[in-house]
Amino acid sequence: GAVVSQHPSRVICKSGTSVKIECRSLDFQATTMFWYRQFPKQSLMLMATSNEGSKATYEQGVEKDKFLINHASLTLSTLTVTSAHPEDSSFYICSASPPGTGANINYGYTFGSGTRLTVV
Amino acid sequence: LAKTTQPISMDSYEGQEVNITCSHNNIATNDYITWYQQFPSQGPRFIIQGYKTKVTNEVASLFIPADRKSSTLSLPRVSLSDTAVYYCLVGDWTGGFKTIFGAGTRLFVKA
Numbered sequence: 001g002a003v004v005s006q007h008p009s010r011v012i013c014k015s016g017t018s019v020k021i022e023c024r025s026l027d028f029q030a031t032t033m034f035w036y037r038q039f040p041k042q043s044l045m046l047m048a049t050s051n052e053g054s055k056a057t058y059e060q061g062v063e064k065d066k067f068l069i070n071h072a073s074l075t076l077s078t079l080t081v082t083s084a085h086p087e088d089s090s091f092y093i094c095s096a097s098p099p100g101t102g103a104n105i106n107y108g109y110t111f112g113s114g115t116r117l118t119v120v
Numbered sequence: 121l122a123k124t125t126q127p128i129s130m131d132s133y134e135g136q137e138v139n140i141t142c143s144h145n146n147i148a149t150n151d152y153i154t155w156y157q158q159f160p161s162q163g164p165r166f167i168i169q170g171y172k173t174k175v176t177n178e179v180a181s182l183f184i185p186a187d188r189k190s191s192t193l194s195l196p197r198v199s200l201s202d203t204a205v206y207y208c209l210v211g212d213w214t215g216g217f218k219t220i221f222g223a224g225t226r227l228f229v230k231a
């Protein structure tokens with residue numbers, strides 16, 4: 001089945017530094033990927049839609065200059081948290097949809113295993 | 121995007137059948153209903169998807185009435201490992217829609 005891999009699974013960084021999180025579709029090409037953030041005991045919050053070869057689309061309230069998204073290939077999207085601060089500590093998850101599936105056999109989006117970011 | 125409403129939490133005992141209902145009153149014609157399961161510190165995992173009537177796979181059943189304004193995820197004979205958060209999402213997957221998650225249902229299975 002379709003697999004989405006995220007790396008790293010957890011990262012600790014110092015306040016003020018930048019952290020890059022990778023999201024890879026391992027056995028399919030994804031023109032669109034999504035990035036989410038999830039705080040403890042809360043639901044996933046969509047941050048942005050990553051489009052291969054074009055600029056990402058950010059949800060309202062998400063700072064595009066702070067959360068840089070690059071979707072340079074059909075199998076890789078990266079999220080860079082710039083000048084990270086403790087309030088950016090969260091669980092970041094990506095997802096992608098395998099292409100070429102009809103509505104009657106579509107299984108929705110495949111999610112990565114997530115990245116736990118801790119800013120100290 | 122169809123907004124979904126689910127119970128915040130549910131408790132059950134091992135071996136029981138659990139039914140979680142999701143309301144989606146403004147579901148559109150091309151929308152499919154998909155359920156995900158999420159364990160702590162993991163990404164959501166696909167459980168089942170359906171359009172109408174009943175769908176069954178090896179882990180769950182999905183019941184969708186004719187008006188499609190709600191759906192019920194049925195987990196047969198739950199075990200402790202089924203303790204997780206369950207999300208109902210509605211949308212046109214072929215159209216690349218944005219996945220907006222509701223609060224989900226936190227299921228706690230007791231021994």
